[in-house]
Amino acid sequence: MVAPATDTATATLAMSGAFAEDAEAQAAFAGTQRFLAWRRRLLPVLAVAAILVLWEIAVPLLGIKPFIAPAPSAVAKVLVAKSGMLLSNLVPTAIEALLGFLLGNAAAILIAVAFVWKRTLEEAFFPVAVMINTIPVVAKAPILVLLLGNGMEPKIAIAALICFFPTLVNMTRGLRDVSPQQLELMRILSASPREVFVKLRLKNALPYLFSALKIAASTAVIGAIVGEWIGATKGIGALIIQATYNFDSPLLYATIVVGSVFSASFFGVICWAEHRFLKWNVRAA
Numbered sequence: 001m002v003a004p005a006t007d008t009a010t011a012t013l014a015m016s017g018a019f020a021e022d023a024e025a026q027a028a029f030a031g032t033q034r035f036l037a038w039r040r041r042l043l044p045v046l047a048v049a050a051i052l053v054l055w056e057i058a059v060p061l062l063g064i065k066p067f068i069a070p071a072p073s074a075v076a077k078v079l080v081a082k083s084g085m086l087l088s089n090l091v092p093t094a095i096e097a098l099l100g101f102l103l104g105n106a107a108a109i110l111i112a113v114a115f116v117w118k119r120t121l122e123e124a125f126f127p128v129a130v131m132i133n134t135i136p137v138v139a140k141a142p143i144l145v146l147l148l149g150n151g152m153e154p155k156i157a158i159a160a161l162i163c164f165f166p167t168l169v170n171m172t173r174g175l176r177d178v179s180p181q182q183l184e185l186m187r188i189l190s191a192s193p194r195e196v197f198v199k200l201r202l203k204n205a206l207p208y209l210f211s212a213l214k215i216a217a218s219t220a221v222i223g224a225i226v227g228e229w230i231g232a233t234k235g236i237g238a239l240i241i242q243a244t245y246n247f248d249s250p251l252l253y254a255t256i257v258v259g260s261v262f263s264a265s266f267f268g269v270i271c272w273a274e275h276r277f278l279k280w281n282v283r284a285a
Contacts, residue, residue, distance in 0.1 A: 070250045078254040086239075086258045093236040094262060096152055096224035100159020101216055101266075108164045109209070112171035116201065122172070133165040137223065141230040155227030155235075162223035163216035170212035174205030210274040217270045221263040 052072045058064070059071040066074065079086065111129075115122035140161060144154040178201055186196045228237025236259045243252035 067247045067249045070253060074250045075253045075257065078250040079257065082251065082254065086254060089235055089239045089255070090258055090262060092152065092232075092234050093221070093224050093228065093259070096155040096227065096235070097159050097220040097262075097266070099152075100156045100223055101163055101220040103156065104160030104163030104220070105167045105213060105216055107160070108167035108212075109171050112168055112175060115172050116175040129165060129168060132161070137162065137226050138229075141227055144227075145230050150231045154230070155224050155232070158227040159220040159223035162219045166215045166219075167209070167212040170208040171205055174208030175201045177208075178204050206278060210270065210278065214267060214270050214274070217266040218263050221259060221266065225259060 055069075056072050059066075059069060111125075115126065137158060141154065141158055144157045148154040148157060175197075182200055183196070186200055191199070224235070225237035225240070228235040229241060232238040236255055239255045240252060243249070243255060
């Protein structure tokens with residue numbers, strides 16, 4: 001009668017030891033994940049810091065003229081001294097980029113839905129979209145200025161056109177890239193075409209869409225700046241042209257930094273939205 005009790009106690013101790021080891025393994029795994037997360041954040045920061053230090057040392061050491069490549073310290077001084085002017089010029093560029101981003105992506109999503117709904121539309125109009133996309137941005141900009149005037153409208157249109165094609169391609173592929181087994185299951189469950197689209201095709205297309213939106217977040221800013229090169233009195237693009245003509249390299253570099261920071265921030269917002277809304281997608285997580 002003593003043996004079963006002994007066996008039970010032994011089994012209990014073994015289970016306790018296994019749970020303890022499992023808890024230790026989970027804690028070690030969590031610690032490793034935290035380390036890797038901080039490593040991913042710190043490595044780019046350290047790399048940028050190293051490049052800036054080398055740049056700061058190389059400018060006086062190699063005798064590089066300030067109007068060719070100013071030292072990072074000179075650019076930082078301009079960023080502080082002319083922060084008001086830089087931010088006031090960032091505002092119109094940001095508005096143009098955001099409106100172009102919304103307009104271009106909305107149009108691309110609607111047209112992608114139409115392409116998937118009616119294959120004939122894709123066969124007829126997709127080559128037209130490809131041809132429009134092959135036209136260089138600097139060639140589109142003057143045409144849009146002639147058509148829409150010299151206000152914000154052509155800059156918004158250029159940003160929208162740049163965003164449009166990647167989203168159209170990715171959204172069309174995402175809506176169509178559904179496995180036959182999934183479609184057959186929906187048919188077996190007597191799903192309506194609307195239910196198939198919303199619950200299967202649209203959900204399947206979201207990772208593709210966010211991949212395109214991350215590209216569009218950067219290219220929309222580029223489109224707005226290029227549009228301002230053609231004709232504008234305010235904006236990041238106009239300030240770049242003015243600084244270039246005046247050989248004001250510190251201001252030129254400071255303007256580029258402001259535009260790049262805004263573009264990176266826009267990209268970061270899209271990445272956050274992807275992580276927030278696509279938690280079910282392992283690849284996005």
